[in-house]
Structures are given as C-alpha cells and as structure tokens.
Amino acid sequence: MSVDEVIQIIKKRRSVRMFRRAEIPENIIKNIVDCGRLAPTARNLQPWRFVVITKRPVLESIAGLTDYGKFLKDASCCILVFCENTKYYLEDGCAATENILIGAQAYGIGSCWIAGDKKPYTDDVAKVVRAPEGLKLVSIIALGYASKETVCPQKKSLDEVLVWENW
Numbered sequence: 063m064s065v066d067e068v069i070q071i072i073k074k075r076r077s078v079r080m081f082r083r084a085e086i087p088e089n090i091i092k093n094i095v096d097c098g099r100l101a102p103t104a105r106n107l108q109p110w111r112f113v114v115i116t117k118r119p120v121l122e123s124i125a126g127l128t129d130y131g132k133f134l135k136d137a138s139c140c141i142l143v144f145c146e147n148t149k150y151y152l153e154d155g156c157a158a159t160e161n162i163l164i165g166a167q168a169y170g171i172g173s174c175w176i177a178g179d180k181k182p183y184t185d186d187v188a189k190v191v192r193a194p195e196g197l198k199l200v201s202i203i204a205l206g207y208a209s210k211e212t213v214c215p216q217k218k219s220l221d222e223v224l225v226w227e228n229w
C-alpha cells in the first residue's frame with residue numbers, strides 16, 4: 063500500500079450512521095480491535111479493555127440507553143472501549159478509539175464514535191456487559207457497512223486551523 067493510499071484512508075473516514083444488515087467477519091473485527099490495542103498510551107499503561115458486541119438484542123439495548131446513538135441498533139457490531147481509571151485514561155481511550163475507526167476504514171467498514179465518557183448512561187452500559195467495578199466507558203463504536211453514501215460534514219479548511227510556528 064502506498065503512502066497516498068494510507069493518507070486517503072485517514073482523510074476519507076466519515077461517521078457512518080446508516081448500515082446494511084451484513085456481518086463483519088470475526089477475524090476482521092479482531093484485527094480492528096488490534097489496531098486499538100496498539101495505540102499510543104501514557105507511560106505505556108495500556109489501561110483498556112475492548113468489548114465486542116454482535117448480538118442484535120444487546121446492540122438494541124445499548125442503543126436505547128444512549129441519547130445520540132440510537133442508530134447503533136442497526137450496526138453490525140459495536141466495540142465498547144473501557145479504561146481503568148488512570149491519570150490519562152481519557153487520552154489513551156480516545157487514541158485507541160481513533161485507531162479503531164481508521165482500522166475499520168481500511169477494511170471499507172463504516173464507523174461512528176458514540177460518546178461514552180461524561181454521559182449519564184455510562185454506568186448502565188457498563189452493567190449490560192457486567193464490566194468490573196472501576197472501569198470507565200470512554201467510547202461506544204458502531205461498526206457496519208454503510209447503506210448509502212455518507213455526506214461529508216462541513217470541515218474547517220487547513221488555512222483556518224493551521225498555525226505555522228506562531229500566531
């Protein structure tokens with residue numbers, strides 16, 4: 063794969079919220095989670111645990127607990143990113159989440175990051191999967207094959223966000 067192809071995978075990722083009912087092969091799901099496992103992590107603590115959910119009734123119940131993640135009920139699977147309560151758990155969990163989104167994109171699989179941390183439903187989601195006490199839910203990732211072309215949300219231009227050396 064060329065450098066340009068890798069860059070295109072990163073640049074073309076967009077949140078997908080409408081999915082076809084199609085299974086993602088288990089080896090692909092595992093390889094996508096493996097991208098999360100290899101994310102950078104403060105002091106190499108690797109505080110994460112990744113929970114894969116493929117059963118439709120469980121996807122539906124987690125979807126029902128969220129406010130802006132109801133579309134999860136139609137996803138092929140979801141990955142819950144939990145972290146132990148370390149100093150940098152949020153940064154670590156977010157790095158792992160983004161690696162998972164990019165890994166999925168490389169397989170042509172759509173994804174959407176659904177908020178975990180700071181949401182009132184985190185404990186309820188943790189209960190669904192019987193998460194051990196003390197683990198924090200950083201994110202819920204919906205995965206599946208897009209059912210239609212995703213519209214690119216308005217993005218700021220590079221000129222608006224890039225500061226070269228100083229202001």
Ligand SMILES: Cc1cc2nc3c(=O)[nH]c(=O)nc-3n(C[C@H](O)[C@H](O)[C@H](O)COP(=O)(O)O)c2cc1C
Nearest residue numbers: 075076077078079130131174175176177178214215
């Ligand atoms: C921390 C975080 C929480 C998010 N939570 C949600 C969510 O609960 N529901 C949702 O539909 N999208 C959620 N998103 C996705 C954003 O809405 C999306 O990334 C943003 O609109 C930019 O679009 P893009 O991903 O297509 O580039 C979240 C993204 C981040 C980084």
